Amino acid sequence: MHGLSDSTVVVHRGGEAIRKLIRSIFKNHKDQRFHAIQGDVVVIGWNKVFGVEGANELNRDIKKIE
Numbered sequence: 001m002h003g004l005s006d007s008t009v010v011v012h013r014g015g016e017a018i019r020k021l022i023r024s025i026f027k028n029h030k031d032q033r034f035h036a037i038q039g040d041v042v043v044i045g046w047n048k049v050f051g052v053e054g055a056n057e058l059n060r061d062i063k064k065i066e
Helices: 015-028 040-049 051-064
Strands: none
Touching: 015 040, 015 051, 040 051
């Protein structure tokens, strides 16, 4: 929702689109703080998009961002 007006809705469809979006958020806002909400429902959704290996890959990508 960063930088969007109240009347703008952006829909990202599919796992690849979501993965690309999350990577770009971390890359383009690397000097900002991020907060996450964790719970059973969120974890189930996260695992559907990323899975364990995908989460590990994302973590490696984040560590590479300078």
